[in-house]
Amino acid sequence: MRDTFSSDSIRAAIAERAAWTAKRTTRGSVRDQILDAATTLFYEQGIRAAGVEAIVQRAGVTKVTFYRHFSAKDDLVVAYLDRRAAWERESVELALQMTGNDPAAAFRVIAEAIGVESCAPGFRGCPFINAAAEFPDPDSPVRQAVDRHRRWFLTLGESLLVDLGVREPAEVATELMMLRDGAMVSGYLGDPSRVATALYRAGRAVVQAYR
Numbered sequence: 001m002r003d004t005f006s007s008d009s010i011r012a013a014i015a016e017r018a019a020w021t022a023k024r025t026t027r028g029s030v031r032d033q034i035l036d037a038a039t040t041l042f043y044e045q046g047i048r049a050a051g052v053e054a055i056v057q058r059a060g061v062t063k064v065t066f067y068r069h070f071s072a073k074d075d076l077v078v079a080y081l082d083r084r085a086a087w088e089r090e091s092v093e094l095a096l097q098m099t100g101n102d103p104a105a106a107f108r109v110i111a112e113a114i115g116v117e118s119c120a121p122g123f124r125g126c127p128f129i130n131a132a133a134e135f136p137d138p139d140s141p142v143r144q145a146v147d148r149h150r151r152w153f154l155t156l157g158e159s160l161l162v163d164l165g166v167r168e169p170a171e172v173a174t175e176l177m178m179l180r181d182g183a184m185v186s187g188y189l190g191d192p193s194r195v196a197t198a199l200y201r202a203g204r205a206v207v208q209a210y211r
Contacts, residue, residue, distance in 0.1 A: 031069045034059045035083060038076050043127055047077055047134050047142075077131065078145045084127055085149040092156060103160035107207075108200055114180065115196020118187020126184035153177060167210045175206050 037059035041050035052073055056066050070076040092110065099105035117123065124130070128146045135142040157173035166172050183199040186192075 030061060030065060034061060034066060034069055034076070035079055039080050039083070042077070042080055043124060043130075044122065047131060074141055077135075077142050081128065081131060081142065081145040081149065085145070085152070088149070089152065101163075103163040106160060107203060111183075111200035111203060112196045114183055114187070114199060115192070118184065118192040118195045123187060123192065125188040126181070129181060129184060150177070153180070161207070164207065165211070166207055172206060172210050176203055179203055179206070 034055065038050065038055050041054055041058060045054075052063065052066060055076070056063055059066075070079070091113065092106075095106050095109040095113070099109060128149055131142055132146045135146075137143060138147075154170075154173050154177055157176050158169045161169035161172050161176075179199060179202050183195050186198075187195045
């Protein structure tokens with residue numbers, strides 16, 4: 001991968017990604033209030049541990065209002081994951097725009113962004129990995145939401161790798177996904193300050209092996 005992206009632009013892209021924390025607490029419609037409350041509790045406490053009673057209390061709504069917007073808790077969990085997935089897609093699209101669709105620079109921005117996120121206060125790993133751990137049934141709506149996001153990430157990686165002229169892009173995309181998953185776990189369990197550099201170097205080594 002070429003190291004052609006300016007550090008100022010990287011910081012700007014990372015700052016955009018860090019805005020996720022602020023977006024979690026933005027008050028909008030009643031549905032958004034419920035979703036904001038659930039987002040905080042699901043991530044901080046775990047999905048199973050965060051009950052409807054705690055969610056409505058934090059959102060400042062009644063259970064009747066809750067069930068008017070979400071027929072079941074699982075529907076809320078899917079909405080939580082889908083909103084996070086949409087935000088990540090928007091962030092990647094921004095990174096691609098800022099890098100002029102340079103795939104090497106885009107990979108660097110993504111690695112830096114993951115590193116910054118893992119250093120953020122309250123970081124508890126990847127919300128999709130966390131959700132999958134709590135919902136083992138692959139046919140559940142929650143797991144399907146997780147799988148949709150992971151398929152998108154793999155497709156994105158494969159597309160960027162094709163642009164880089166890498167052999168076996170699907171296989172390499174899978175390996176990079178494994179590195180990304182490990183980086184998210186390492187950011188929670190290990191030293192988060194080392195995540196971005198380690199992820200970028202490891203990813204670059206994998207890509208170079210298939211050039």
